[in-house]
């Protein structure tokens with residue numbers, strides 16, 4: 001990875017202050033480009049939502065608004081409030097997630113959000129009672145735990161026993177009950193197979209299976225139309241720098257083909273993308289406080305660890321890494337340095353689990369340099385153990 005010029009420039013400016021450097025730097029121009037590109041190339045009827053759990057920072061919501069994303073996919077009341085504060089009308093919010101509280105559902109109904117994605121029969125009855133009491137009808141999608149999974153993916157949301165949605169084989173029992181609830185308006189299906197998928201054909205296979213499911217439902221239930229189909233997220237990011245980026249044009253072409261094959265022109269399709277939009281708009285930048293040799297292996301200790309950037313440890317992968325060299329003076333002559341070797345990066349926490357990168361090749365690094373972890377714009381700070389060991393919260397700097 002190369003650290004972009006503007007990020008390097010900002011880091012050198014911050015380093016001149018003399019304060020220990022430990023921050024996220026955000027530049028959301030790439031996120032805007034991606035949203036605009038997808039909006040341009042996707043088939044008619046496809047609407048792009050930003051799945052804000054990837055990064056709820058105001059800069060990312062502002063980028064989604066500026067680039068004219070159709071709306072925001074939320075999964076809590078807190079997210080709803082942030083999205084509205086950022087300028088999204090509640091009618092541009094779609095609401096997913098297992099375990100929505102009565103308070104959260106009431107907010108959704110009162111504020112007229114676009115769709116609530118029903119994850120269980122209990123939730124359907126609960127939402128129906130809330131909507132009835134408010135004298136309103138709420139549009140819903142039914143989330144289905146499909147009976148297939150995408151094997152390549154690291155995290156699957158569908159297939160096997162899952163806490164998401166209603167098992168596909170229970171539809172015959174569950175759907176009539178949902179259709180009978182007067183204050184809910186069934187609009188269609190939500191099937192989110194897996195996240196972090198780089199292979200376009202795997203995701204298209206999912207689209208095809210979901211279309212097949214919709215067709216079956218329409219055949220089995222008189223008068224039912226799935227006019228909205230939500231494919232979830234899933235566009236992957238090349239964290240391991242294999243040069244095999246997700247190809248959105250191939251996806252768009254494949255989806256167009258399927259829409260024609262199934263005669264689904266005129267229907268609405270949701271994409272709720274998190275990491276694909278946000279990942280390359282953020283860098284976690286942390287100062288090297290110490291370098292030690294321990295039994296023949298170099299251990300690099302940074303100012304921030306899993307308390308600020310948990311994702312590499314949580315998923316056991318190395319994010320792209322680059323160094324910003326600051327040529328600081330050594331404290332003593334034999335102070336350790338890194339020169340063309342594979343080393344370990346960790347943070348300051350008093351636990352062996354505090355790892356940032358394992359066995360990663362580094363050309364040169366010294367104490368006082370800045371380690372820059374790329375693709376950190378998604379699932380960075382808010383997915384981390386921020387309170388653990390009570391270190392200062394890293395700044396989030398927007399450039």
Ligand SMILES: *Cc1c(COP(=O)(O)O)cnc(C)c1O
Nearest residue numbers: 051096195233234272273274275
């Ligand atoms: C997390 C999540 C997303 C976003 O997933 P990405 O892999 O970041 O694109 C989309 N939809 C739902 C329901 C989610 O839970």
